[in-house]
Structure formats: structure tokens, C-alpha cells
Amino acid sequence: MRRGGSPGPAVPGPGEGTTGGTLATTAAGVVSGEISRESGPAADLTGAIDDGVVPARKLARPAIVLMAATAALLLSVLVASLGGAAGLPVGGTAAALLDKLPFVHLSTGLTPVQQGVLDQIRLPRVVLATLVGALLAQAGAAYQGVFRNPLSDSGTIGASAGAGMAATLVIVYGGGPEQTFGGVGAVPVAAFVGGLAGVLTSYVLGTLVGRGGTASLILAGVAVSSFVGSVQAFVMQSSSADVKQVYSWLFGSFTAADWGLVRLAVPYAVISILIVTLHARHLDVLALGDDEAATLGLNPVRVRLIVLAAASLATATAVAVSGIIGFVGLVVPHVVRRVAGPGHRLLLPMSLLVGGAFLVLADLLARTALAPAELPIGVVTSFVGAPFFILILRATRGRDR
Amino acid sequence: MSAVKAAGVRVALDRKPILHGVDLAVAAGSWHAVLGPNGAGKSTLLRAIAGILPYAGEIQVGGQDVARLAAKHRARLLAYVPQQPQLPGDMTVGEYVRLGRTPHLGYLGVESRDDRAVAERALHRLDLAGFAARRLGAMSGGERQRVVLARALAQQAGILLLDEPTTALDLGHQQQVLDLVDELRATEGLTVVSTLHDLSLAAQYADELTLLVGGEAVARGSAREVLTEQRVAEHYGARVRVFDDGEGRPVVHLTRPRPSPGGPN
Numbered sequence: 001m002r003r004g005g006s007p008g009p010a011v012p013g014p015g016e017g018t019t020g021g022t023l024a025t026t027a028a029g030v031v032s033g034e035i036s037r038e039s040g041p042a043a044d045l046t047g048a049i050d051d052g053v054v055p056a057r058k059l060a061r062p063a064i065v066l067m068a069a070t071a072a073l074l075l076s077v078l079v080a081s082l083g084g085a086a087g088l089p090v091g092g093t094a095a096a097l098l099d100k101l102p103f104v105h106l107s108t109g110l111t112p113v114q115q116g117v118l119d120q121i122r123l124p125r126v127v128l129a130t131l132v133g134a135l136l137a138q139a140g141a142a143y144q145g146v147f148r149n150p151l152s153d154s155g156t157i158g159a160s161a162g163a164g165m166a167a168t169l170v171i172v173y174g175g176g177p178e179q180t181f182g183g184v185g186a187v188p189v190a191a192f193v194g195g196l197a198g199v200l201t202s203y204v205l206g207t208l209v210g211r212g213g214t215a216s217l218i219l220a221g222v223a224v225s226s227f228v229g230s231v232q233a234f235v236m237q238s239s240s241a242d243v244k245q246v247y248s249w250l251f252g253s254f255t256a257a258d259w260g261l262v263r264l265a266v267p268y269a270v271i272s273i274l275i276v277t278l279h280a281r282h283l284d285v286l287a288l289g290d291d292e293a294a295t296l297g298l299n300p301v302r303v304r305l306i307v308l309a310a311a312s313l314a315t316a317t318a319v320a321v322s323g324i325i326g327f328v329g330l331v332v333p334h335v336v337r338r339v340a341g342p343g344h345r346l347l348l349p350m351s352l353l354v355g356g357a358f359l360v361l362a363d364l365l366a367r368t369a370l371a372p373a374e375l376p377i378g379v380v381t382s383f384v385g386a387p388f389f390i391l392i393l394r395a396t397r398g399r400d401r
Numbered sequence: 402m403s404a405v406k407a408a409g410v411r412v413a414l415d416r417k418p419i420l421h422g423v424d425l426a427v428a429a430g431s432w433h434a435v436l437g438p439n440g441a442g443k444s445t446l447l448r449a450i451a452g453i454l455p456y457a458g459e460i461q462v463g464g465q466d467v468a469r470l471a472a473k474h475r476a477r478l479l480a481y482v483p484q485q486p487q488l489p490g491d492m493t494v495g496e497y498v499r500l501g502r503t504p505h506l507g508y509l510g511v512e513s514r515d516d517r518a519v520a521e522r523a524l525h526r527l528d529l530a531g532f533a534a535r536r537l538g539a540m541s542g543g544e545r546q547r548v549v550l551a552r553a554l555a556q557q558a559g560i561l562l563l564d565e566p567t568t569a570l571d572l573g574h575q576q577q578v579l580d581l582v583d584e585l586r587a588t589e590g591l592t593v594v595s596t597l598h599d600l601s602l603a604a605q606y607a608d609e610l611t612l613l614v615g616g617e618a619v620a621r622g623s624a625r626e627v628l629t630e631q632r633v634a635e636h637y638g639a640r641v642r643v644f645d646d647g648e649g650r651p652v653v654h655l656t657r658p659r660p661s662p663g664g665p666n
Binding site: 278279281284285287288289291294295296297337341 | 448451452453472474475477480483487489493496500501504509510511
């Protein structure tokens, strides 16, 4: 049953794709369309309610959960657009955000300077944070589903390590962030390629060494991450001048956010989100184990390969535009699972929404807590996220099997 | 006509041969039990029939070669229940049973109204109608086995492959599950192939038995033909007495060592 092959899609040429409109609306539109089609019928049979609580209206629950998450995301975007040194007015900013929607034209009452701050500084950053949070959270949910292991995320399969080492090499030996590559920063390109290469190496090793089972893939990922990490540590050790720069990248940041980065990320984000979301039911079947999935007519190895490739594309894209941001991919799916249940048809879109909201707020905190200084966002996600995670686990511990 | 037919089936796991040319013929609508001591290859045979192990030789299901069937097509002919099914604790019973509809959906398909009706009927059939919203983790052992059977039933395959369906169940639930399977076999016209480690239970429920020892079929036929004291003693290395239950089905008992003359009892 051995299966070779490469999960990684071809490395794209940089700087292509100028999708109009903000990503938040694009992604949310695609996803919610998918869901209302899928979860509507699914809902009226189970009611998706746990623990025997009789629901008032069975049909509504997944829809309510999704709408609540969407509202939370939109509110987060508004709050994050307001927060900061420029002191934008609430009403005007809200109007300006609505004005971005197609067919909506509102007078915002913002001064040209305020409008400029919103359009060129705040919005790209907020949109990029939403995008990265959504990608990381959904990729985490996908990894956990593929490996049937709650501790899986981009860190366990070699994606983060690969991206980290590639970026470090470019910063230390390749001329640093100023270096560009076909109009795009060399560091994002290296991180993208490195992330995919890390996953590919783990996958090939795991398949060669084991039989392609989930345990051997995870162990191969851990081995690759550890090996790559040691090389990275050595490189950093030997070049102390660049250590600070490398560190700031390793903990992630949206300081460099602009519309160019958003445009860079959107095409890959849309592709990976579509592929992962459309495989939700397959991930549910994989949860029964490979043998049963196979006797239900699925090819578990192929499904795993496809979802793994798409999730890794998402991770590589996120890492390329923001550096390594830990904890989002691990924690957000778990929190969502506690609320929405383990079914991937609700879990995957919910992870997008909640992941986006979480990272937007984390970034707001990162740039305002010690203003004018900025905290690395990875520090914020872990510092705030870890205690929050423990609280959620405690509050919902009745659900432990 | 045979619903399942195997000829000269050989399987090797990790290059270690497990089955050495097993033949099997299961009549449509019957219950066929595969017996044998630990490590005889019972589960391996079942997994080969289910199409999840590579094998040499020939296995036909409904007249078609299992190895050549597309996975989805195979899944519409055969439903397989492993010895220890994985039941995600947070999944609800309804969600789980609906996954049985997978072979009837397109690659990116979603359950239709009909699919949901089939799943609901399967729940009903196994007395689980009120359990759809329950978490799998909150079900007892007997209930879990019924849930797994409902999932297999929702698959609407004509052949049910059950690997030790009564492991980890107490006496009452063993009987309940086997009664249910037998009832489904009769009412839904299913063909059942199951491994069973309990010889007396196999004798009670199965129409035909195959005794598998060391990867080879050493006996097949009715329970009375297969389960003789001498054969069980030889292949299981056990001291047994075989009684008749009064209806022509053998009952196999383990016995203590023969008491020495003059000893108690």
C-alpha cells in the first residue's frame, strides 16, 4: 500500500493575482455559501445538539453558531481598525468599512488623512491578520483531522521549521529582507518554499520509513523539525549580528503589512481554503480510521495527501507574509470543537472565522499594549492564548470522553 | 448461489505469510462463521474479503472480483465492522450513522433527503431512534455495537462482514447483538460472514462454519460436522466436552483435568 509522490503544489511565480475586493468578504462569501448548503440539511436530523439537550429549533444551531462567529469577526475588524495612535472616529470608520462593499456608497465624514490612515495602514494590516489567522486555524484543524491527533499543527509536520530555516538563511546569508526576488521580498518567498519543502521532506520520509500511517508521518515531522531547528540554531549562532532580525521574524509580525502582501497571499489562500473546506466530510470519515474509511469507499491515503497539501499551502502562505505565529493553529480548532462539535463541516469554516477574529485582536494588542513599541504577535498569541485555552478546557471539561 | 466465494486466498503481512490458500463459499442470505484459535488468520481473511488487504488468489463478491472493484463500488456490496471500531467520542450517533452513506455520495457530495431517511431507518431498525443527538462517548458497550451495526446497515450493502461482534460484551448484550444480526439477516436479506471466538455461540447462530487453523481451512460444514470433541481438542489444545443442545446444535464446554481415582468428584 506504499504510495510515493509529492504533496507540494508547484512553487508559484511571485506577484501575480490581483483579486479585487477585500479578502474577508471573498473568503466569507465562499465559505458561508458552502455551509448554508451543507449544514442546513445535516442539521435537521441530528439537531447537532449534544448531551440530550432538547433544542428549541433544531434547524438553527449551526447557522446561529456561524452567524455569531461572523459577527465576532466583523466586530473584531472594526475594533482593530479603530485602535491605534491616529484616533479614528467610530461612526466614520464603520461607514468607511461598509463603503468598501460592492454597491454600497456612504459618505464617511473622515478627513483625507484619516481616510489615508485607514486605507493604507490599518486596513491592509487588519485584512492580512484576518487572512493569516483564518489560514493558520483552518490548517491546524485540517492537520488534526488528517492525523487524528489533537496535538498536530504546522509545527509538528515540519512546515514552520522549514519556513523558519529558509527565512533565517536568507536573512543571514542572502542579503536580508531588503533583498527582493522578482518584486517580492526574498524572505517571504524563502519561507513559502521552505515551509512546503519541510512538509514534503516529512511526508516522503514518513512514507518511506513507515507505511504511510499517521504515526510515522508525525514522527517524521518531529524528526525533520528537530534536525532543521538545529541547523537554524547553528546558523544564528554563527552570525550574531542578524539574530535580532531573525528573532523578530520567528515570532511573527504584521509590521510590514500592505496591500501588496495581501494580494500576494489571496490566491493561495483561496485555493487552500476551498480544497480543505470541500474535504470536510472526508475528514469526518477519516476519523473512523483508515480501514473503515477504505471500506466506506474512500482512499484514505489519497485524501490525506490532498488535505495535507492544501493545509501546507495555507501554512506556507501565512508564514511567508507574517513569520511564524504559534498557537493559533493548535488552539483555535480546539476551542471551536468545544462549541461546534467535532464535525468538520462546521469545524472548518468556524476555524476560519474564529482564527481570523483571534489574530486580528491579538495584533491589536501587539501594537497598542506597549505603544509606540510593538510586541511580537507570537508572544501575544501564546501569552493570552495559553491561559484562555486552559479556561476553555476547564469550562467544557464535561465533553471529555 | 454464493454471495462470497474465495479460492486459494493467500495473504502475507510484513512478508510473513498468514493465509496459505483458503477456500470459502458463503451462500446468499446465510450466516457463515469463521472460527479458529488465536492467530489462525480469521480477521485477516475477513479484511482480505473486505478489500483492505492485498491478497493472492481469488475472492469474488456477487460474482465480481474484489481486487478489481473500485473502492466505492465495493463499499456498496460489502459493509465491514472491525473488531474494535473507532468511535470519536464527540461525534453524535446521527452523524456517525450518516457516514455509512459515504459510498452512495459523489466525491464532494452531501447527503440527500433520501440518504438521511436511510440513516434514520437504520437507527430505527436498531432501536436507536431517540439516540441520534447523543454523543458516541456517552454510549455503553452494547449501545456502541448497535450504533456500529446501524452505520453498516445504512451502507445498504448486501453482505455484512463482522469481526468478533461480541468482544467486550456481557452475556445479555452478546445475545442481543447476535439476535439483532440474525434478524437483520432474515428481514433485510443480508449475507453475514463473521469471525467468532465462542464456538457454542457460532454453533447457535451460523448456518455454516469454517475452522481456520494456522492460515488453512481444516474443516467446513454445519456446526455438528465441524465441532467435534476430537477436532477442537486437536486444534485448540483444549480439553472439551461437546453436548447437543437438544435442537441439533453442539455446545462446547471446557472441562477440568480428569480427577485421579479416589480424588474428590
